[in-house]
Amino acid sequence: MAYWLFKSEPNAWSWDDQVAKGDVGEEWNGVRNYQARNNMRLMEIGDLGFFYHSLKEKAVVGIVEVCALAHPDSTTDDPRWECVDIRAVRPVVKPVTLALCKADPRLENMALVKNTRLSVQPVTEAEWTIICEMAGVPF
DNA sequence: GCCAACGTTGGC
DNA sequence: GCCAACGTTGGC
Numbered sequence: 001m002a003y004w005l006f007k008s009e010p011n012a013w014s015w016d017d018q019v020a021k022g023d024v025g026e027e028w029n030g031v032r033n034y035q036a037r038n039n040m041r042l043m044e045i046g047d048l049g050f051f052y053h054s055l056k057e058k059a060v061v062g063i064v065e066v067c068a069l070a071h072p073d074s075t076t077d078d079p080r081w082e083c084v085d086i087r088a089v090r091p092v093v094k095p096v097t098l099a100l101c102k103a104d105p106r107l108e109n110m111a112l113v114k115n116t117r118l119s120v121q122p123v124t125e126a127e128w129t130i131i132c133e134m135a136g137v138p139f
Numbered sequence: 140g141c142c143a144a145c146g147t148t149g150g151c
Numbered sequence: 152g153c154c155a156a157c158g159t160t161g162g163c
Contacts, residue, residue: 009161033146034146054160055162058162098162116144116160116161117144117145117146117159117160118145
């Protein structure tokens with residue numbers, strides 16, 4: 001069981017869009033970055049992730065679960081690009097902002113803090129626990 | 140809207 | 152295989 005973080009611009013694909021897909025979930029498509037793709041190839045069914053809104057909001061707003069392994073990205077014919085499917089599990093009680101993560105010395109090595117441009121990132125178990133606590137989510 | 144950071148591309 | 156140029160992301 002591993003933990004991840006999925007970054008999205010809310011005007012392109014928001015938490016509400018994700019929730020509307022229900023348990024069927026949705027492809028996390030459109031990723032054109034090798035590091036992000038490689039992370040998705042490592043994912044297993046049932047892995048959990050944070051759903052993060054970039055730009056104006058800059059906060060973790062929900063919890064998602066991987067519900068399909070990496071497969072070709074349907075938005076391109078280029079065989080290099082693959083993606084997983086994810087489904088919404090539950091919203092957070094309190095959004096955890098980037099500023100909060102930066103302010104917590106336990107999170108200073110988080111990819112979210114150190115590598116702001118990576119759109120699909122690994123999250124350590126320690127980071128997962130800390131942010132779930134801050135978010136008021138029982139995981 | 141600007142700019143820093145980073146990734147990718149392509150010429151050599 | 153190096154590196155300059157360029158494009159994109161995302162925080163501010």
